[in-house]
Amino acid sequence: MPEKVNTTERQLNLLAALLKSRDGLGWADFARMDGYNDDTPERSRRRRFERDLQSLEELGLHLQREKNGTEFTFYRIDRSACLLPSLALSNEQRLVLHSVAQAYLKDGGDGPLASPLLTAVMKLQAGAARGALPARVPETVMRRSLARRPGEEKRLEAILDARVAQRFVSFKYRDRGGKTSTRKVAPYALVTRRGGWYLVGHDADRGDVRTFRLARMAGAVKRANPRARGPEYMVPSGFVPESAFSSESFGAGDGAFTGVQIRFDADVAFVVQNDFEGIYELVPAADGSVVLHLPQAYPAELMRYLGEFPGHWQVLAPAPLREFVVQRLRESLQALGVKP
Amino acid sequence: MNEVSRLVGLLQFMAANPGIRMSDAARATGRSPKQLMQDLDRLMMCGVPPYEPHDYVTFRIGGGADAPIEMQFAKHFAQPLTFTPQETLALTYALEHYRSSADKATTAQINAILETLRESLHGRAREALEGAGRAFAMPRRTDRLRELISTMNEACACRRVVEIDYYSAHRGRLGTRRVRPFQVIDAGGHFYLFAHCELAGETRHFRIDRIRAARLTDATFTDKPPRKRDAGRLAGMFEGKSKDLLVVRFSREVAQAITEEWTGAAGTTLTHAKDGSVTLTTPLFNQFWVIGFVSSFGAHAEILGPTWLRAELEKTLRQSLKAHA
Numbered sequence: 322m323p324e325k326v327n328t329t330e331r332q333l334n335l336l337a338a339l340l341k342s343r344d345g346l347g348w349a350d351f352a353r354m355d356g357y358n359d360d361t362p363e364r365s366r367r368r369r370f371e372r373d374l375q376s377l378e379e380l381g382l383h384l385q386r387e388k389n390g391t392e393f394t395f396y397r398i399d400r401s402a403c404l405l406p407s408l409a410l411s412n413e414q415r416l417v418l419h420s421v422a423q424a425y426l427k428d429g430g431d432g433p434l435a436s437p438l439l440t441a442v443m444k445l446q447a448g449a450a451r452g453a454l455p456a457r458v459p460e461t462v463m464r465r466s467l468a469r470r471p472g473e474e475k476r477l478e479a480i481l482d483a484r485v486a487q488r489f490v491s492f493k494y495r496d497r498g499g500k501t502s503t504r505k506v507a508p509y510a511l512v513t514r515r516g517g518w519y520l521v522g523h524d525a526d527r528g529d530v531r532t533f534r535l536a537r538m539a540g541a542v543k544r545a546n547p548r549a550r551g552p553e554y555m556v557p558s559g560f561v562p563e564s565a566f567s568s569e570s571f572g573a574g575d576g577a578f579t580g581v582q583i584r585f586d587a588d589v590a591f592v593v594q595n596d597f598e599g600i601y602e603l604v605p606a607a608d609g610s611v612v613l614h615l616p617q618a619y620p621a622e623l624m625r626y627l628g629e630f631p632g633h634w635q636v637l638a639p640a641p642l643r644e645f646v647v648q649r650l651r652e653s654l655q656a657l658g659v660k661p
Numbered sequence: 662m663n664e665v666s667r668l669v670g671l672l673q674f675m676a677a678n679p680g681i682r683m684s685d686a687a688r689a690t691g692r693s694p695k696q697l698m699q700d701l702d703r704l705m706m707c708g709v710p711p712y713e714p715h716d717y718v719t720f721r722i723g724g725g726a727d728a729p730i731e732m733q734f735a736k737h738f739a740q741p742l743t744f745t746p747q748e749t750l751a752l753t754y755a756l757e758h759y760r761s762s763a764d765k766a767t768t769a770q771i772n773a774i775l776e777t778l779r780e781s782l783h784g785r786a787r788e789a790l791e792g793a794g795r796a797f798a799m800p801r802r803t804d805r806l807r808e809l810i811s812t813m814n815e816a817c818a819c820r821r822v823v824e825i826d827y828y829s830a831h832r833g834r835l836g837t838r839r840v841r842p843f844q845v846i847d848a849g850g851h852f853y854l855f856a857h858c859e860l861a862g863e864t865r866h867f868r869i870d871r872i873r874a875a876r877l878t879d880a881t882f883t884d885k886p887p888r889k890r891d892a893g894r895l896a897g898m899f900e901g902k903s904k905d906l907l908v909v910r911f912s913r914e915v916a917q918a919i920t921e922e923w924t925g926a927a928g929t930t931l932t933h934a935k936d937g938s939v940t941l942t943t944p945l946f947n948q949f950w951v952i953g954f955v956s957s958f959g960a961h962a963e964i965l966g967p968t969w970l971r972a973e974l975e976k977t978l979r980q981s982l983k984a985h986a
Contacts, residue, residue, distance in 0.1 A: 330706050336665075376663075380666050381785070402743070405743045413770060441748035441751060444741035444743075481747065511798075513798075534921070598804070621957040623957075624957035625954055628955075629830060629950065629952075629953055650981050653974070654982075657963070
């Protein structure tokens with residue numbers, strides 16, 4: 322009696338058989354393989370076989386099927402479509418590619434993309450014999466992180482998967498006012514800003530592109546229509562995330578001050594230049610100080626930055642922001658129980 | 662990750678790298694040597710009809726951690742499957758994210774790699790790649806910061822002692838120090854240089870944007886980075902011990918924002934009171950961010966502990982108010 326074979330073993334064997342055969346195989350060949358040769362009815366064994374093929378296709382396998390009447394009878398791998406082509410990279414580019422990947426995978430890697438990144442790198446290294454990525458290269462000295470906040474990982478994975486498949490997601494979302502509602506969104510892009518992740522997508526119920534902070538989502542992100550087949554939406558041609566999400570360092574929109582000017586004295590001017598030169602206008606003065614011009618800024622986000630330079634900064638404009646900041650500083654002193 | 666994908670990835674890697682040492686294979690495939698052996702054992706069940714001995718994948722291994730491993734009867738796995746869309750997105754994201762803080766030379770290399778991927782990939786991998794540029798938005802970094810990061814990477818790789826002009830928030834002034842750099846770390850939106858500081862006589866994490874200038878010296882070093890528990894005063898930001906416990910009470914008006922920001926943070930508790938306020942308790946590794954963080958909430962935040970931090974906050978607030986007098 323044939324041995325019972327688990328799904329992983331069955332799919333590995335199926336892949337091995339398809340890769341080994343240059344000319345393709347028919348159902349009769351597969352029906353002799355462990356996992357498809359038990360004494361259950363042929364119909365159920367064939368369904369099992371088709372399910373396994375689907376799983377392999379999701380891993381990147383491209384199959385050519387030939388039909389005889391209504392049934393598929395012959396299966397062949399489309400090698401040109403499903404095998405990783407040789408990449409014409411220079412030695413330096415290979416090292417850069419390796420350094421980039423290792424920077425994110427160092428110390429076991431973290432974040433939502435570490436797992437697919439590792440398998441991608443292993444594939445590149447598997448092609449080492451054909452001039453791809455070397456299997457052994459020097460240790461990288463850079464450590465980068467794709468993770469931002471605990472709890473966001475699973476949501477990010479679900480959103481990324483949905484974006485790849487172009488499927489709607491649904492999730493419970495708590496808005497700024499604290500009201501929770503279920504949202505159905507077509508994911509367009511993911512943005513990481515100020516230590517957190519944001520989803521930019523088309524909100525089906527509101528009929529517009531909206532931004533959602535992942536930290537405000539409650540519970541899991543799920544497929545809105547789990548039984549749907551095929552793509553449910555298209556990302557508009559030419560869509561750029563920045564068009565829907567402010568790239569301002571201290572935020573923009575309702576409640577943000579505009580025309581902000583802050584003077585930093587000579588001791589810390591270079592830090593501001595390191596952070597913002599070429600991004601925002603910086604006007605240096607003869608005494609070594611510098612004035613940072615920001616088109617927009619939320620005061621709370623700005624004050625977090627300014628707090629790193631005790632006594633070295635002064636808000637010049639606009640006047641309401643200056644008053645706001647001074648008021649906040651006084652309030653903080655009062656909260657400590659001391660007189661301003 | 663899908664189990665089949667994980668094992669196929671390993672099989673393809675091993676088949677394409679005959680004779681690779683166990684330690685190298687373990688590192689390259691993100692496994693411990695023990696996990697590697699377990700997975701290799703699992704792969705030995707992989708076979709094709711007619712299931713003669715040479716139809717099963719097998720491996721041969723010498724002794725010791727650095728023993729070479731030879732896969733046998735796995736040649737049909739030697740050419741890897743193309744990237745899945747998720748793998749394409751992950752690779753593209755890593756390349757683009759890295760590029761957002763890379764120097765000009767590295768940026769050019771990354772652009773060339775992305776172009777090669779676009780030209781070479783096909784099918785769903787290519788579709789994902791063509792869409793990937795629009796799938797993420799990257800932070801903006803200045804050329805000055807990119808060059809500093811590049812200099813530090815070079816110093817770490819060549820193990821060269823570096824002289825830096827550094828603004829210490831703790832001392833409140835600029836000073837020069839010689840450091841032995843170990844690693845550049847991107848964490849929480851900032852870049853840090855993890856290095857041994859000759860001035861302090863121990864390791865430190867230096868914020869790279871607070872470096873005014875960096876000069877590579879001719880001196881080299883052979884020290885290895887200290888073990889994690891010895892990793893220096895600020896190391897706790899990444900690993901290690903905190904210097905104190907920060908306790909801040911936030912009013913009802915800002916409680917939701919604090920809950921969103923801090924829920925799930927390591928070692929952190931949030932205690933909600935009946936009046937709607939919330940008290941945050943979290944390990945304090947470095948007090949400098951706290952000043953800006955707490956003062957941005959004005960009357961809505963009060964530091965309950967430690968006491969010395971209340972005094973430091975008061976001093977800073979008075980300095981800032983004086984600058985606006």
